[in-house]
Amino acid sequence: xxxLNSNIFWMIHRVHTTFADDLGNLKxxxxxxxxxxYSQDKSIFVTNKHNVDPSIKFPDKPALRLHELSIELxxxxxxxxxxxxxxxxxxxxxxxxxxxxxADCSILVEPKFSKQTPSDxxxxxxxxxxxxxxTMFFNNLIIGPMETAFFVGFPGSDxxxxxxxxxxxxxxxxxxxxxxxxxxxxxxxIKTCDVILVxxxxxxxxxxxxxxxxxxxxxxGGDIDDPTWRPALLAGIMSGHFWEPTSVxxxxxxxxxxxxxxxxxSILHLLKEIGV
Numbered sequence: 017x018x019x020l021n022s023n024i025f026w027m028i029h030r031v032h033t034t035f036a037d038d039l040g041n042l043k044x045x046x047x048x049x050x051x052x053x054y055s056q057d058k059s060i061f062v063t064n065k066h067n068v069d070p071s072i073k074f075p076d077k078p079a080l081r082l083h084e085l086s087i088e089l090x091x092x093x094x095x096x097x098x099x100x101x102x103x104x105x106x107x108x109x110x111x112x113x114x115x116x117x118x119a120d121c122s123i124l125v126e127p128k129f130s131k132q133t134p135s136d137x138x139x140x141x142x143x144x145x146x147x148x149x150x151t152m153f154f155n156n157l158i159i160g161p162m163e164t165a166f167f168v169g170f171p172g173s174d175x176x177x178x179x180x181x182x183x184x185x186x187x188x189x190x191x192x193x194x195x196x197x198x199x200x201x202x203x204x205x206i207k208t209c210d211v212i213l214v215x216x217x218x219x220x221x222x223x224x225x226x227x228x229x230x231x232x233x234x235x236x237g238g239d240i241d242d243p244t245w246r247p248a249l250l251a252g253i254m255s256g257h258f259w260e261p262t263s264v265x266x267x268x269x270x271x272x273x274x275x276x277x278x279x280x281x282s283i284l285h286l287l288k289e290i291g292v
Contacts, residue, residue, distance in 0.1 A: 019231025019248035020166075026138040027051045028186045028226065029088050030170050031063055032103055035070040036083035043074060048169035048186065048224035048254075049087065052123075052147075052283070053140045058292055060144075061087065061124040062283055063224035064255055065115045065208070068122050072207070085109055087127075088184060091134045101184045104129040114290050119282035120208040120255045125292050142226070144287065146250045147280040154198050158246060159229060163193045165214065167254045167277070169225025178219075186225070191216025191275065197251075201276065205258060210282045218257045218275035225254040227277045252277040 028050045035043040049063035066072040070080035086103040106112070108128040115122040152158045168188045170179045179187045195201040195213035203213075218225075233245035257275040 020228060021141055023138045023141055024226075024228075025168065025185055026090065026097055027136070027141050028168050030103075030184070030221075031067055031224065032086045032088070033067055033082070034084040035074065035080040037077070037079035037081070039079075041080075042083070043070065043077070043080060045073070046170065046172075046221055048222060050142065050224070050226045051136075051139045052142050052144060054144045054287060054292060057140065059126055059139060060287070060292070061127055062226075062253065063122055063124075064253060064278070065120045065122045066255075067224055068113060069115060072120070082109065082113075085113075087129075089133050089136065090184070092137065095137050097138075097183075099183050104131065104133050106130075114286060116210075116282050116286050118208065119210040119285075120278045121210075121253060121282040121286060123283065123286055125290070142250065144284070146248070147284055148229075148249050148251050149284055150281045152249075153279065153281065158249070159193065159197045159251060161193050161196055163197075163229065165191050165193060165227050165229050165251055167191060167216070167218065167222065167225040167227045169222045169254060171219040171222045177221075179221075189216060189218075189222075191218075191227070191277075194274065197279075200279070206256070206276055208255070208278065210279045211255065211276050212252065212279055213274060213276050215273060216275050217273065218254050222254050222275075223256065227251045227254055250280050252279045253283070 031047045031049045047067035052060040086105045088103050091100040106127045107130045112124045112127045168186045191214040194215045201211045201213045229249045231248045234242040255278045
């Protein structure tokens, strides 16, 4: 049994970013993000830093700055989700956006929107307590190499969408931990820290997808005392992938089968750093 609440799918959303320079040149992109409830039930929205920071995604265009960030939210009727979604622009971006200085992780603390947003009963499903901490990463009973994980997001390629277009719902994909999770994976192709390599197919749009470990073993209780028990946990954020080396243009390149995720420790460190 995975031990994951299926309603998690409703609290994972697309993000739309617009970068601009002083001449009016624009760069737009889509990614994934998700809600996390933290201290005193504060709403935190988590995504990749490269989704909101043009210096990472467009290092050759230093004049670009974040111009607009919006989140696709769902409308509910009588507490039930509908197919109707729309993008809502974040109004207090300068005050609510915080990014890690070393990891590909950003959070929005209590974002406010330019207009009234729909009530979302699923926003508080995932809590900070579901994150794997630094101490837990060093416990081999929590997560080990070659373990199966799942990431949930909105992948696509060349303008094609692979998620549920009618309901605007993300899809879950499987990956396998390919590096030692207790140690941050280092490679010249990866420009950020606190990373785990995984064997799995992450594509454009997947950036910011939460990566989950399924529950393992038997839940303790009564006469059951299983030392291998582990509840379902959030291991990190899908952050990128490797391409096969080739001289052809990027649109013709093949996925290497290797992707990488930012560990959940970066989320916790960022929350602690800003003192929310």
